[in-house]
Structure formats: structure tokens, C-alpha cells
Amino acid sequence: MGCPRRHRDGNQSRRSQLQSSSPLSVRQGVLYVAxxxxxxxxxxxxxxxxxDVGGxxxxxxxxxxxxxxxxxxxAAHLVRRSRRPKTAPSLRATLAANPRPALITGFGLAVYQTAYFAAVQQAGLTVATVVTLGSGPVLIAVGARLTLGERTGAAGTAAVGSGVVGLVLLMGGVDGSTGPAPVLGIGYALLSAAGYAGVTLLGRFSGRENAGGAFESTVTGFAVGTxxxxxxxxxEGLLPDMEHPAWTLSLILYLGAAPTALAYTLFFAGLGAVRATTASVVALIEPLTAAVIGILVFGERLNAIVLTGTALLLFAVLFLAADEGTGRATPQRASDPDLSRGQPVSQPTTRAED
Incomplete structure (x- = not known):
């Protein structure tokens, strides 16, 4: 019995010597991710x-x-550099300091987004988004436990079980009412979820030590992805049809602005202040938003089996949420020299109840 007590005392002692490197509070991080x-x-x-419009x-x-x-x-980077030339790092310095994370992030973003769009095309907006964002947190929970030391406890087992059953029901219950090839679309969604999990875990690992460079890391990641x-x-066929040029260009500009430039900048900054699994729970706002749009705008209809599978996938994420810790995310040693260079430091996440 003495060893566990000494272990807990040691954890408390270590936590007293640590401080978070993220400039954001947990509440701000959650808001950014939301x-x-x-x-x-x-x-x-x-x-x-x-x-439909661009073909x-x-x-x-x-x-x-x-x-x-x-x-x-x-453009935003140039503005930042002009206003804060001494504190805003250059893209070259950011890429030189962490070339491997930038390459992996860019490739992961490309896989994640392309597979998701393919899933929407084949399975419909609602099913594609629910599968991607429902299975993503389960993959993140497993990956975070193996690579970041983030514990999920008994809720992790319940989450995996619920997620697997939900996916089975979805694959057996989908039909042509949501998309032309729903099973293929679910496969694309699972590939998207794997890319999403990898990007989230890498962003969590890198962002918690170098949150101040989250914006520049986002720029380099998208450059690699492009x-x-x-x-x-x-x-595949690069140029869109220009029968309705204003509308086509507006759609492309919106995709580049809101769900890309703005969303990923906020997301990677938020990952510096919240745990990877917490971020995946907050990201459930995405499938809810997509489901509303899919039903109201595109007229998608989900049968009872698909609804049950959807509920189980969402419950899987809620199981993970029930086991989440509290407090600021991922403390780091204040005196660690690697922090000043922006190099990743392998440091397990500590939780308030550990």
C-alpha cells in the first residue's frame, strides 16, 4: 500500500514543479475548438x-x-509579421524547427479532408460526418493512451464497444436514401477519421509545447497539404465549371475562409490548452451542425437502424467525456530548454485525479 501512496505523492510533487506552456485557459481552448x-x-x-455547381x-x-x-x-501571416516582427516566427524558421510534424500534419490534413468529402459524396452529409466524428474520438482515445499517456479508464472500453456496435449498425442500415454508395462512403469516413485522429494527436503533442507557434504551424501544414x-x-480534373462563376468562386472562398483558415487556426491553438480527447468531445458540434443542414437543406432521411447506430457512436464519445479530467492541459517543465526552440518534449499528460 505504501508504493501507491508514494506514487501519488510523487505525482503531486512533480505537478507543483510544472506549469502549462499554453497561453490559453482551458475555457478559452474549449471555445476555440467549439x-x-x-x-x-x-x-x-x-x-x-x-x-453540383462546379462539377x-x-x-x-x-x-x-x-x-x-x-x-x-x-496574408494573415504577413500582417502578423509586419505588426510583430520580433515575436511572430517566420514560416521558414517554423518549418526548419519542426519539419517532420509539418510534413505529417500536411499529409494528414489532405487525407482527412479529401476522404471526408468523398464520404459526403457517397454516403451523404449526415452519415459521413457522424461516422467521421463518431469514430475519430475512439481512435484518438486509443492513440492518446499509447502516445501521450492520456488515460481513459473504464469509460474507454465502453466507448470502443459502443462505437463498434454503432458502426456495424450504420453499415447494415444505410441505404440509397442518403447517398449513391453509403457503405463505400462509410469506408471513406473511417479513413477520414484515421487522418483526423493522427492530426489531432500530433497537434496536441506539438501544440502543448509550442502553442505560441500554432498559427505558423497551421500555415506550413496547409502548404504541405496543398x-x-x-x-x-x-x-481527377482540376478546373471547376464556370457556368455560374460568382457562385462557384464564392463557395471556394468560403471553404478556404471559414472551415479552413479560421477553423484550423483556432483548433490547433485550442489543442494547446485542452486534452486531445476533450477536443474530440467538443468537436461533436460538427456532426450536429452537419445533421441539421443535411436534414433541413438536403432532405436526408435516416431510418431507425441508422439513427440507433448514430446514437451509439455519439454515446461512445460521451463515455469518453465522462472520464475526462479537469484543469489546464499538459503541464511542462518551465525550465526545459527545448521549449525555447519549439522542439517537442516527450512528457506524459497529468490529470487532476492521478
């Missing part, structure tokens, strides 16, 4: 409209979204 999730919830609907596929839609978002992010998408977009 705003990002709301913006994301509109992205699938705008992409679906762009398919392009999911890869090209993702490319134009990334390109428009990158342009806006670069380059990754260009060859595939050229093969």
Missing part, C-alpha cells in the same frame, strides 16, 4: 454544393479549399 467545429459542420454542405470531385474540392485557405493564411493534393487533383 467555434472551429461549428465552421467545420458547414464545410461538407458547401462541398456538396460545389460538386469537380472530392480531391479537387479539397485542393481548392486548401489553396484558398493557404492564401488567406499567408502540394500533396495537386497531382491527384490534376488527374
Amino acid at each position: 467555434i472551429a467545429a461549428t465552421a467545420w459542420g458547414t464545410g461538407g454542405a458547401v462541398a456538396a454544393e460545389l460538386y 469537380i470531385g472530392p480531391i479537387s474540392t479539397s485542393f481548392w479549399r486548401f489553396l484558398a485557405g493557404l492564401g488567406l493564411l499567408l 502540394v500533396c493534393l495537386l497531382p491527384m487533383a490534376l488527374m
Whole structure:
């Protein structure tokens, strides 16, 4: 019995020597993620409209979204550098300091967004978004436990079980009423969820040590993603139809602005202040937003089996939420020299109840 007590005392002693490196409070971080999730919830609907108006596929839609978002992010970066030349890091310095996270983030964003748009095209807005955001937190919970030391406890087992049953019901219950190939769409959604989980975990790991460079990391990530998408977009058919040029350009600009430049900047900044699993719970605002748009705007209808599967997926995330800790996210040693260089420091997350 003495060892557990000494372990807890040791944890308390270590926590007294640590402080969070994030400039945001947990409440601010949650707000940032919530705003990002709301913006994301509109992205699938705008992409679906762009398919019809522009006549392009999911890869090209993702490319134009990334390109428009990158342009806006670069403009904002130039403004930041002109106003705060000493404190706002350059993109070259950001990429040189952490080249591997930038490359992985860019590739993960490209996979995540393109697979999601493909899922919307094949399974419909509501089903694609629910599967992506419902299974994503389960993957994040497992990944966070293995890579970040974030514990989920008994709720993790319940979440995985609920999520698996929900996916099985969704795959067996979907029909052509939501999309032309719903099972294929669910497969794309699972691929999107895997990319989303990877980006979230990497953003959590990097953001908690280098939250001040979250914006620049977002810019470099989207630059890499744009380059990754260009060859595939050229093969798919890059240029949209311009029968309605004003509306087509407006859709592309919106995709680049709200659910891309704004949402991801807020999301990665918020990950510096909240746990990865917490962020995935708050991001449930996205499927709720998408479901409302899908039902009211696109006339999607979900049968009883699909609704049950949807509920189980959402319950899986709520199970994880029930086991979440409180307090500021991921403390780090104040004297750690790696923090000044923006290098990731392998430091397990501590929780208030540990």
C-alpha cells in the first residue's frame, strides 16, 4: 500500500514543479475548438454544393479549399509579421524547427479532408460526418493512451464497444436514401477519421509545447497539404465549371475562409490548452451542425437502424467525456530548454485525479 501512496505523492510533487506552456485557459481552448467545429459542420454542405455547381470531385474540392485557405493564411501571416516582427516566427524558421510534424500534419490534413468529402459524396452529409466524428474520438482515445499517456479508464472500453456496435449498425442500415454508395462512403469516413485522429494527436503533442507557434504551424501544414493534393487533383480534373462563376468562386472562398483558415487556426491553438480527447468531445458540434443542414437543406432521411447506430457512436464519445479530467492541459517543465526552440518534449499528460 505504501508504493501507491508514494506514487501519488510523487505525482503531486512533480505537478507543483510544472506549469502549462499554453497561453490559453482551458475555457478559452474549449471555445476555440467549439467555434472551429461549428465552421467545420458547414464545410461538407458547401462541398456538396460545389460538386453540383462546379462539377469537380472530392480531391479537387479539397485542393481548392486548401489553396484558398493557404492564401488567406499567408496574408494573415504577413500582417502578423509586419505588426510583430520580433515575436511572430517566420514560416521558414517554423518549418526548419519542426519539419517532420509539418510534413505529417500536411499529409494528414489532405487525407482527412479529401476522404471526408468523398464520404459526403457517397454516403451523404449526415452519415459521413457522424461516422467521421463518431469514430475519430475512439481512435484518438486509443492513440492518446499509447502516445501521450492520456488515460481513459473504464469509460474507454465502453466507448470502443459502443462505437463498434454503432458502426456495424450504420453499415447494415444505410441505404440509397442518403447517398449513391453509403457503405463505400462509410469506408471513406473511417479513413477520414484515421487522418483526423493522427492530426489531432500530433497537434496536441506539438501544440502543448509550442502553442505560441500554432498559427505558423497551421500555415506550413496547409502548404504541405496543398502540394500533396495537386497531382491527384490534376488527374481527377482540376478546373471547376464556370457556368455560374460568382457562385462557384464564392463557395471556394468560403471553404478556404471559414472551415479552413479560421477553423484550423483556432483548433490547433485550442489543442494547446485542452486534452486531445476533450477536443474530440467538443468537436461533436460538427456532426450536429452537419445533421441539421443535411436534414433541413438536403432532405436526408435516416431510418431507425441508422439513427440507433448514430446514437451509439455519439454515446461512445460521451463515455469518453465522462472520464475526462479537469484543469489546464499538459503541464511542462518551465525550465526545459527545448521549449525555447519549439522542439517537442516527450512528457506524459497529468490529470487532476492521478
